[in-house]
Amino acid sequence: MNYTEMVRKYLEYCEFRKELDSNTLKAYRIDLRQFFEYTMEDIPGKEKIEDYITELHKKFKQKTIKRKIASVKAYYNFLEEKEIINDNPFRKIKVRFKELVILPRIIPREEIEQLLNFMYAQENKSNVKAHKFWLRDIAVIETLFATGARVYEISNIREDSVNLNTGLIRLMGKGGKERYIQIASSEILDVLKNYYKENSKEIKQSGFFFVNNRGCRYTEQSIRLMLKKYTKLAGIERIITPHMFRHSFATYLIEEGVDVSCVQQILGHSSIKTTQIYIHVAAKKQAEILRDLHPRNRMNILKFVA
Structure with missing residues (x-):
């Protein structure tokens, strides 16, 4: 053979x-x-x-x-x-690599806020077709940030993988590994419910939860182009990719004190080493906090003279 x-x-x-x-x-x-x-x-x-x-x-x-x-x-x-x-x-055969720490790129909180506020301000109920696609795009971006999911995981969510009553979503990750993510925000869940209501016919026909204007799966590339469009329209100069929402999701959770093993489970990482990279990013924020807000900075202490 x-x-x-x-x-x-x-x-x-x-x-x-x-x-x-x-x-x-x-x-x-x-x-x-x-x-x-x-x-x-x-x-x-x-x-x-x-x-x-x-x-x-x-x-x-x-x-x-x-x-x-x-x-x-x-x-x-x-x-x-x-x-x-x-x-x-x-x-x-033994192959050794020098371990390089490449810190993930995250989106500043204020730019996420700026992007979402701009997108919500674009609502136009007078145009039914445009309103359907606006709801979809809002739903996709909110889901990216709410779950920390990879863009292909979002693109491939099936209709029967979403429980709009409980907010539980089933994702298929790398290697076909299955995991469940909870949409914990009632506001985001309302967006998903409205999106589903407006697009239920196309969703049922395709079997996918997020659909394009032809009623087919909303592809990874289409999501990237959509995000690029809204980022530019919102006046954000930074290039934002869908994967940066995943990095931001993980980093901000760790900054808030969430245990790294919990973040590992949510992200679907097989090894905790992969997740620990976000600790390095969160440590930068910790250094800023200690530098700017530590109480010693406001104490009247004699200067050390070397």
Whole structure:
């Protein structure tokens, strides 16, 4: 069996047995294609794999390298599990990375407030069609910030995944992992109820909760373009992406004293290490508070002379 057929079987296994999402499958497909285009062998050995890893370090950033190696490693684990290979070369390959702390970009609270206020001010009930789409866009942005969900999770929410009575939403995250998020704000829940009421016909036909003007799923790219439009119209110069709402959601919760393990569960992170990055961002805010508001700043204490 050549590598093309083996990769096809592996991706089928990932899709139907492991139930991985389409984005993960796409990344695996690209990474494995690049690996075999470089190695030109059906089952490359340790030496070829190490050459490939060296080549990755010449071309890509650390995060991308990690993902591409992980894709190939997962494939070899599959080959070993299916007894296509007896000796997995990855057991003898050690790759070390320097851990870089890249702080997530967040949206200042005042800009979130500015954006939402602008969007709410655009309500126009006289135009029925425009009002339906305005409700949808408000609902999407409010849901992004209320849940900290990824944009593809929002885009793929099914109608039967939303309970408008309790405010409970079922999300499908990375690797097809399911989690539930509570919409705790009655105001946001009212927005979702009104949106559903105005768009129920299209929602029921498509099966998706958020729909576009053709009654189909409101795609990730459409959400990004919608956010870009409103950000510009609201007079905000900063480029705001949907994922920045996720970063902001997590950072502001931690600033308010929410335990990091609780934030991890809400975000759907498999490892708490991923969530701990937000502690670094929240610490910057803590430093500002202590610098500006610590009571010692207002005490009359003699200056230290070195």
